[in-house]
Amino acid sequence: MAEQTVPEGFTTEQLAYVEDLAATITASGVQRMPSRIYAAILVSEEGSMTAAELAATLRISPAAVSTAVRWLTQIGMVSRRSVPGSRREQYVVDSDSLIRLIAHDTRALQSWVVGFGRGLGVVEPDGAAARRLTELQEFFGFLLEEMDGVMERWYARTRQQGAATPTGQPSPSRAARNR
Amino acid sequence: MAEQTVPEGFTTEQLAYVEDLAATITASGVQRMPSRIYAAILVSEEGSMTAAELAATLRISPAAVSTAVRWLTQIGMVSRRSVPGSRREQYVVDSDSLIRLIAHDTRALQSWVVGFGRGLGVVEPDGAAARRLTELQEFFGFLLEEMDGVMERWYARTRQQGAATPTGQPSPSRAARNR
């Protein structure tokens, strides 16, 4: 029962997990390819992979990698890193990038607030519809506000834990700005 | 400039807004038809519409209404209500249903927690990948926990406002800071 391996050092077990995790990510709205790529890099021991490695591991074309990576870097789930001695680029996933993405992705919530707000101009003032729209608008606005406090508490908690459990790893809080 | 109307009492202005709001909803992952239907009912003064009204207003087939409504009721964005003297059913939207949906939709967050957890079984123990997976798992678990507090504060706030401003005027609000 020697560990089955594939070109880039993933065991078949790990490969299966990558697909499994990708499915979960896909279920929350991300397209298939970006999900698979994100999952693969996340699971890789180094936390980074090159385009060629991704193509070989996931059995997809370089074109698919390119397209998916472009999307991933645009929204900030993955960052690029140039490798000094090579033309190759590495695509990096650190856990913080996803966390920050969720924390600061106010765009989604804001578009709801704006969207409901617009409705107040077209329905009967003080009517039942206006009341519904107002409540929803306020709720999403409230979530927006609350997100700050939530993240504050998260970072407080991680600081505390980070001090308690020295894993011998340099703090991963620094992430590369993409582009 | 008499108000242009369509069969079910929507002005063209309102119809345009319905499509606009539907687009926002669609942008966050909901399919087109469910989004349009939800938007239409939400904007309707009564907060409820029949299948026939929906079909006429949105110019779609009864089949499309049926399919979309089934999905909407399954996830809880819309509820059904039988009309006493008729075979017709009404589909109801109240602002609370969406709010509760978001508040209690722990399934999404939980599947992330579970998903990351599974990964810990296949990566090198105490390695960098394991550290990433653990942090993400903890983060989503944290969000799950925090959701309770957030909703508690929301309901406290609405109770307060309900007493103070019956029409639901948006009052300057501050983010909660305390635990």
Added chain:
DNA sequence: CAGGAACTTCACGATTTTGTGAATGTATTT
């Protein structure tokens, strides 16, 4: 109890989406 109205389900056609191969662009190395 027959007729019909309302909703649902099913199979199909049309549209949209998605990934590939080939061509193109760009930077590094010799």
Added chain:
DNA sequence: AAATACATTCACAAAATCGTGAAGTTCCTG
């Protein structure tokens, strides 16, 4: 400076999705 190695873009084909019409089912009405 030419060659080469990566990465990206484009057009197309395959595949998945979506909405419709028609048939089916269920429950009211007369």
